[in-house]
Amino acid sequence: MTQQRDPFAPTVAKAQHWLDVVTDTLGTEDRFFAYRALRAWCHTVRDRIPVPVAAHLGAQMPELIRGMFYDGWVPSHVPVRHGTEAFVSQFAREAGIPRADVPTTAGLVTDALDQLFSPGQLERVFAVFPESLVHVVWGQPLADNSLGGPIPSGAWTFSE
Template sequence: MSHLHDPVAAAADTAHEWIRAVATSLGTDEPRAYRVLRAWLHSVRDQLGVAGSAHLAAQLPELLRGTYYSGWVPSRVPLRHDAEGFATRFAREAGIERGEVGYTAGAVTGVLAGRFSPGQLGRVFGVLPEPLCRLLSRAAPASADGSGRRKQVHRPAADLSASIRALGEAVGVLARGLEGSPVESDEADDARMRAAAQQAQRILLAAGVTAPPELQQDHDRITITAPGRAPGDGR
């Protein structure tokens, strides 16, 4: 049936394009890519409240929106899984091994980051626990050729543009967090800056822009110092 006579052909084509993008990113076939995409959508959806779920669904093609809402129970969300529980559920629904979840989920996140409106994944990641953000943004594994080098992924211009937008948004969040208030105590300043740093990191994770592993490991030990104050200064 031609597009002229099939009222849902255009919607189906758009959904297939998203699924093909996931398949290409993972180097797999479309049926498996669809299962993985569905697992990502359901796993993330159930970590959000009703309003957050609606905002995320609005970013999806019409037919994938039906997939997104399949099995959704608004009265039971948000569910709160730790990273292990989240990964177990993701693996079960995607039909993959538990050890594949990080790379697989990260690949889906990268595809969606280039298709959602600017800042959307940052807002989603902003309400997720940081361990889940890291799991959903994990980079590709090392190559299997024994070289120890990671696979080189050539990112399209759209993905690069999304990364640049994410950097700009993260810098804006940090700048607002560093704005001092004449009526706040030093403790309030520090809490606001820590919250801004965490939000900025989640925005970057959502776009697949991450710090080197050694810096990520030191994240909890980083001290953010306001302009004009030295580290350890109690003033």
């Protein structure tokens, strides 16, 4: 039996694999962007699900990803309101992307994670979301804002 020199190596390898899947699914070579997108997904989803659901979801993650998932979490403050507007704003801020890019980015991260979690896990998690938010996390474009009107052109970017 060989002894591994680094006790953290398997943990790092699993986290790297998850990040590789997210990076590949996003179609980028920018691992820092993939990390920000994964972190944004983890935090925005985590904050909108009940504590037991978050604990079950986190338990399926590699240790390093799980640490990122729980970073900054205050269980007594969740779940927060499920509004699509707040979800999009938080995701965009954490990922460092324009709001218009959130559905595509969130959907691609969801697709990547759907490959990594046990079958049906994400459907069970998203069962507590309103339909409009389910559409966003699966990558469907925003048709309207939280007020029900059309989204103004350019309203979702930080560059303006």
